[in-house]
Amino acid sequence: MGSLGMEVTASDTGAGERFSGILGSAGERLALRCEPRRVARALTDAVGGELMLPDDGPVSVVIEIEDDGRPFALTGFEPVTRGAWRRGREVVCANVCSSGFDLRVQLDGDRPRFTFRRRPPIAVKAAALLAPRARQLTLLTLLAYPVMWWAARNGRAPIHVSAFETSGHTMLVAGPAGVGKSTVLQQEVAGGGRPISDNLCVTDGVRVWPVSEPMRIEGAGGKRAPHGRAEKPVLERLGEAVPGVLVVLRRGPAAVRRLDPPAAARALVAGTYMAGELRRFWSFAATLGAATDVGPSHPPVLAVAEALSKAMPCVEVAREALDDPPVSSLVMRSGVAAREGVA
Secondary structure, X not given: OOEOOHHHHHXXXXXXXXXXXXXXXXXXXXXXXXXXXXXXXXXXHHHHHHOEOOOOOOOOEEEEEEOOOOOOOOOOOEEEEOOEEEEOOEEEEOOHHHOOEEEEEEEEOOEEEEEEEEOOOXXXXXXXXXXXXXXXXXXXXHHHHHHHHHHHHOOOEEEEOEEXXXXXXXXXXXXXXXXXXHHHHHHHHHOOOEEEEOOEEEEOOOOEEEOOOOEEEOOXXXXXXXXXXXXXXXXXXXOOEOOOEEEEEEEOOOEEEEOOHHHHHHHXXXXXXXXXXXXXXHHHXXXXXXXXXXXXXXXXXXXXXXXXXXXXXXXXXXXXXXOOOOHHHHHHHHOOOHHHOOO
């Protein structure tokens, strides 16, 4: 199995399939097919290093982006909420997540099929002038939200963390947006660590699985991202891990202190609900849950956060400057985690 190259995306085959591939994300195995060339290029720019050539192995989620501007037929459908309709276990959403894409979800036995068509209203076309935000929303809507919803059906909830493995230890780094989690990940990877996620994971309270997405960091030199950052693909990420330390990051003079599990869980939950990447996911999940009667109406974020915080040492790390020592070094040198069994 080999990685999909950009020549696959750029091939001009006329009507029909532009590229197809397999992608591991959120503990699921996606079959992805994209027809519109511009969308295909955006997807491969963001996660192309993780896309694999199609094979005959089992997949748990199918995602298709069609080059078709027609609305999905609604004959026989009944309304679920404004902009969403259902017929049996089939759902249609117009302008899902305000992304400019219509969505049809079909449950084929134990596997969902998500079909997208780009049909942006005038207001969404105008908003697309803010390219970095529109691009990020497109990636979340097409790739992240569908697989995260299905992962929730399989007992996993999303959390907003950076995660990496270093010196044999897996660390989760929680904290609000802008506190420096992506910078921590970049620093750890530069020092030989193995990336797991930049911002989004799913977890069952024991293991974590990354949601496939690019890193968004300053000075990356890639496609522009919100808040003055740029995209950088995550290469050679771990597909799953059992974390050994939960770090809550804050700004301030360099310091490390023990954190009790309830405080760590509170910080993890708060950071997850404040995350801009997840702002539209909650209504997405609730709408599909109500329309299909499959999975929870809301993922068990609090339950998994409490389970994680009870299962490992919890540490608060303050960093004031980008050139402060790496988080892993601060934690290990402090001895705080070691007293709880992390050597």
